[in-house]
Amino acid sequence: xxxxxxxxxxxxxxxxxxxxxxxxxxxxxxxxxxxxxxxxxxxxxxxxxxxxxxxxxxxxxxxxxxxxxxxxxxxxxxxxxxxxxxxxxxxxxxxxxxxxxxxxxxxxxxxxxxxxxxxxxxxxxxxxxxxxxxxxxxxxxxxxxxxxxxxxxxxxxxxxxxxxxxxxxxxxxxxxxxxxxxxxxxxxxxxxxxxxxxxxxxxxxxxxxxxxxxxxxxxxxxxxxxxxxxxxxxxxxxxxxxxxxxxxxxxxxxxxxxxxxxxxxxxxxxxxxxxxxxxxxxxxxxxxxxxxxxxxxxxxxxxxxxxxxxxxxxxxxxxxxxxxxxxxxxxxxxxxxxxxxxxxxxxxxxxxxxxxxxxxxxxxxxxxxxxxxxxxxxxxxxxxxxxxxxxxxxxxxxxxxxxxxxxxxxxxxxxxxxxxxxxxxxxxxxxxxxxxxx
Amino acid sequence: xxxxxxxxxxxxxxxxxxxxxxxxxxxxxxxxxxxxxxxxxxxxxxxxxxxxxxxxxxxxxxxxxxxxxxxxxxxxxxxxxxxxxxxxxxxxxxxxxxxxxxxxxxxxxxxxxxxxxxxxxxxxxxxxxxxxxxxxxxxxxxxxxxxxxxxxxxxxxxxxxxxxxxxxxxxxxxxxxxxxxxxxxxxxxxxxxxxxxxxxxxxxxxxxxxxxxxxxxxxxxxxxxxxxxxxxxxxxxxxxxxxxxxxxxxxxxxxxxxxxxxxxxxxxxxxxxxxxxxxxxxxxxxxxxxxxxxxxxxxxxxxxxx
Numbered sequence: 071x072x073x074x075x076x077x078x079x080x081x082x083x084x085x086x087x088x089x090x091x092x093x094x095x096x097x098x099x100x101x102x103x104x105x106x107x108x109x110x111x112x113x114x115x116x117x118x119x120x121x122x123x124x125x126x127x128x129x130x131x132x133x134x135x136x137x138x139x140x141x142x143x144x145x146x147x148x149x150x151x152x153x154x155x156x157x158x159x160x161x162x163x164x165x166x167x168x169x170x171x172x173x174x175x176x177x178x179x180x181x182x183x184x185x186x187x188x189x190x191x192x193x194x195x196x197x198x199x200x201x202x203x204x205x206x207x208x209x210x211x212x213x214x215x216x217x218x219x220x221x222x223x224x225x226x227x228x229x230x231x232x233x234x235x236x237x238x239x240x241x242x243x244x245x246x247x248x249x250x251x252x253x254x255x256x257x258x259x260x261x262x263x264x265x266x267x268x269x270x271x272x273x274x275x276x277x278x279x280x281x282x283x284x285x286x287x288x289x290x291x292x293x294x295x296x297x298x299x300x301x302x303x304x305x306x307x308x309x310x311x312x313x314x315x316x317x318x319x320x321x322x323x324x325x326x327x328x329x330x331x332x333x334x335x336x337x338x339x340x341x342x343x344x345x346x347x348x349x350x351x352x353x354x355x356x357x358x359x360x361x362x363x364x365x366x367x368x369x370x371x372x373x374x375x376x377x378x379x380x381x382x383x384x385x386x387x388x389x390x391x392x393x394x395x396x397x398x399x400x401x402x403x404x405x406x407x408x409x410x411x412x413x414x415x416x417x418x419x420x421x422x423x424x425x426x427x428x429x430x431x432x433x434x435x436x437x438x439x440x441x442x443x444x445x446x447x448x449x450x451x452x453x454x455x456x457x458x459x460x461x462x463x464x465x466x467x468x469x470x471x472x473x474x475x476x477x478x479x480x481x482x483x484x485x486x487x488x489x490x491x492x493x494x495x496x497x498x499x500x501x502x503x504x505x506x507x508x
Numbered sequence: 509x510x511x512x513x514x515x516x517x518x519x520x521x522x523x524x525x526x527x528x529x530x531x532x533x534x535x536x537x538x539x540x541x542x543x544x545x546x547x548x549x550x551x552x553x554x555x556x557x558x559x560x561x562x563x564x565x566x567x568x569x570x571x572x573x574x575x576x577x578x579x580x581x582x583x584x585x586x587x588x589x590x591x592x593x594x595x596x597x598x599x600x601x602x603x604x605x606x607x608x609x610x611x612x613x614x615x616x617x618x619x620x621x622x623x624x625x626x627x628x629x630x631x632x633x634x635x636x637x638x639x640x641x642x643x644x645x646x647x648x649x650x651x652x653x654x655x656x657x658x659x660x661x662x663x664x665x666x667x668x669x670x671x672x673x674x675x676x677x678x679x680x681x682x683x684x685x686x687x688x689x690x691x692x693x694x695x696x697x698x699x700x701x702x703x704x705x706x707x708x709x710x711x712x713x714x715x716x717x718x719x720x721x722x723x724x725x726x727x728x729x730x731x732x733x734x735x736x737x738x739x740x741x742x743x744x745x746x747x748x749x750x751x752x753x754x755x756x757x758x759x760x761x762x763x764x765x766x767x768x769x770x771x772x773x774x775x776x777x778x779x780x781x782x783x784x785x786x787x788x789x790x791x792x793x794x795x796x797x798x799x800x801x802x803x804x805x806x807x808x809x810x811x812x813x814x
Binding site for chain 1: 520599680
């Protein structure tokens, strides 16, 4: 089986390509990329047509398969929120060919057996490459390191205690040192949980009026500083998850200037929404870190523009209605993101914050680099993971149409421009908005 | 005339005209509570549910008396725990109550925004009887009524609100209410008890009690919640009482005809020296009396008012 994508504008920052080119795919790999790939099926010697499928993509953008390096697939343990299968479907529909899933499952992904289980379930489903992030500490309890090397051998690509951040600085130091020695990243959810204790939204004027307990920006910033200081001292690398504050953007920018090995990601809601969205106590806007102020949103955008923030990741956090349709104080934090991330991120291009190649880099080549995985490129011989984007397509978010098992999106009803129309993973079409292609 | 609203969720949503309507109506109800037979047939056949999911004696009793003096059937549901702890969500509780077809649901809840969830879930009128640190609109209305009846006006008065502003629904509702009605509001408390950007609510903020009460017409003291000590917002009751308690000495900085108010229950000897609580210029019990009238007015106005 041979697949030819023709006529699309190929944007691949890893190869420094931005041109109308054809791509041929054979045996699940990129076989050719160039202006002159034969468009007609070749005839075999006996006059039979070989099995070639050509997809015409005039006006479309063809990019390396997108990577979302921060998602919650909830399996095992919370299958009522999401499963690896429903999360994979959501990823494919959102234009993603690879995701990295966080370890806060039940049981926590702190062992080879859980990591292998996730890999196996994902392979059975086959719609998206799933890269497990294993826990830093056993049970994410913040006491003892997990078996980093064993977990790596089982398929883990990084370590994080995510929503149960490592409070113990000595443990964090050792985690960074040990992980760096095997070239895997530690992904840090920066939150001083004593400073944020009891908080349910950003500590600012909106919280003052709403009477909700605030989470101060410094709860994030002091831990960003700590982790960067540990990285500087040890020479190890650290990846800062979901940056939401102007303070953290400044700290990371300065650290990069000093040559400290730090990378960072943010999520679409942190450059799209502010604390003002919480005025109606709508729990769909409850997320951790919380939505901040418009000044923070501007700083996050500036951080994306000047590459202080390397990666856009959705922090896809599915929650069932029963987790959300409760008092604001009691509601679970998080929002689904896989199916809205690309469109929200494309608005950075239409708003002039990023060029299209810059955006694609932050959603393909750079997350691949942080995770040290052979993805995010259309280089000949690479796995044929490809996303085709219609940047002009307008659509309205309808949460009932989500592939995700959960519906907790604050973007329901929002007009969007741009979306993935075709997702190809390993040469196979995993999502298409055109029935003829599937 | 009636209130063109389904619910009363907060003072923030009320116009000056609506506040005046409520206060005028409340004044007309004062007399009912002074009769020998303290009952009028106004709400006969109406059902009022008092859903108190946080401990309360004064407010719940006040609502119950208000309903009964208007001849409504009042039912109290009290629980010190949130509905979710019992395994039923607030929305399910609301739907169950709705199915019994009451006319008004009064809710007290420890979570800010809980009355808003309820109001969206049910077609009946919802009255917020205090939600977390957010609003306590009937308290602010009875405070306005007390000030208006004692001072003859609200516009132009200087009001000091002192204590744990950050955690006080009474402070928020009164800031909205008083600034809407033309009073100038000063708030005072240790910096640990001041919510961020409080000045943007249109008040002057002070970290010394004395600065806030200079020339004040009204000094409103807030109850200090003893359990907040665990959150490091004050070092000790002794220190708090010494520097932020109202006493004979610092009250002399206020106007000669100052009124002292407190939403209750009072921690005697902490935020209020005992002799201040009992002084002739203390209107704490007038506040309680007016509370019944304000709640009668709201029940009347929200059930159609005719």
